[in-house]
Amino acid sequence: xxxxxxxxxxxxxxxxxxxxxxxxxxxxxxxxxxxxxxxxxxxxxxxxxxxxxxxxxxxxxxxxxxxxxxxxxxxxxxxxxxxxxxxxxxxxxxxxxxxxxxxxxxxxxx
Amino acid sequence: xxxxxxxxxxxxxxxxxxxxxxxxxxxxxxxxxxxxxxxxxxxxxxxxxxxxxxxxxxxxxxxxxxxxxxxxxxxxxxxxxxxxxxxxxxxxxxxxxxxxxxxxxxxxxxxx
Numbered sequence: 001x002x003x004x005x006x007x008x009x010x011x012x013x014x015x016x017x018x019x020x021x022x023x024x025x026x027x028x029x030x031x032x033x034x035x036x037x038x039x040x041x042x043x044x045x046x047x048x049x050x051x052x053x054x055x056x057x058x059x060x061x062x063x064x065x066x067x068x069x070x071x072x073x074x075x076x077x078x079x080x081x082x083x084x085x086x087x088x089x090x091x092x093x094x095x096x097x098x099x100x101x102x103x104x105x106x107x108x109x110x
Numbered sequence: 111x112x113x114x115x116x117x118x119x120x121x122x123x124x125x126x127x128x129x130x131x132x133x134x135x136x137x138x139x140x141x142x143x144x145x146x147x148x149x150x151x152x153x154x155x156x157x158x159x160x161x162x163x164x165x166x167x168x169x170x171x172x173x174x175x176x177x178x179x180x181x182x183x184x185x186x187x188x189x190x191x192x193x194x195x196x197x198x199x200x201x202x203x204x205x206x207x208x209x210x211x212x213x214x215x216x217x218x219x220x221x222x
Binding site: 041043102103 | 142151152153154155156195197201203209210211212213214215
């Protein structure tokens, strides 16, 4: 079985720009969730997608948005980047409470 | 979801058992105890989960107290590769939203 793949692994953006991060789900997993992990902190839940719809959201502003595609892959979009958005972004695919995480995308906002 | 409390850091000699405690005094009947670990700059890795009974798999054992207010993750023979941050999570599987609430976890350092 394939794992969860995230791309890119690293990127650097300038404050105010927009960014799109991508995630390929593990085979058979129909739910995708995204987490933000600041340095020295545990991952924080951003939102979850099931059947191409957002069905839960953490305490993140609307400039954080996402998509889930028919093949269950997903995107995380962040508009108007701020310096505090610098973090490791993790994608997790799941089926019936079995979660598999990708290795994350390290975003640096300068 | 119930909050969990873990020590900030622990260490263990290689080859010895590592016992990582977790308090979850407000856990509800629908909430399972999950353990994940995160090796530096990688994604969290599932270890084990349980509801009431003790559980064991190829990675670890999970001991849950009878009142379910605390649990202990046991790595029976710790190796250097077990050095990681370990997260104890109370997950409400009765909810349609399976959000994992990660605290700061316990940094386990295994030394030679």
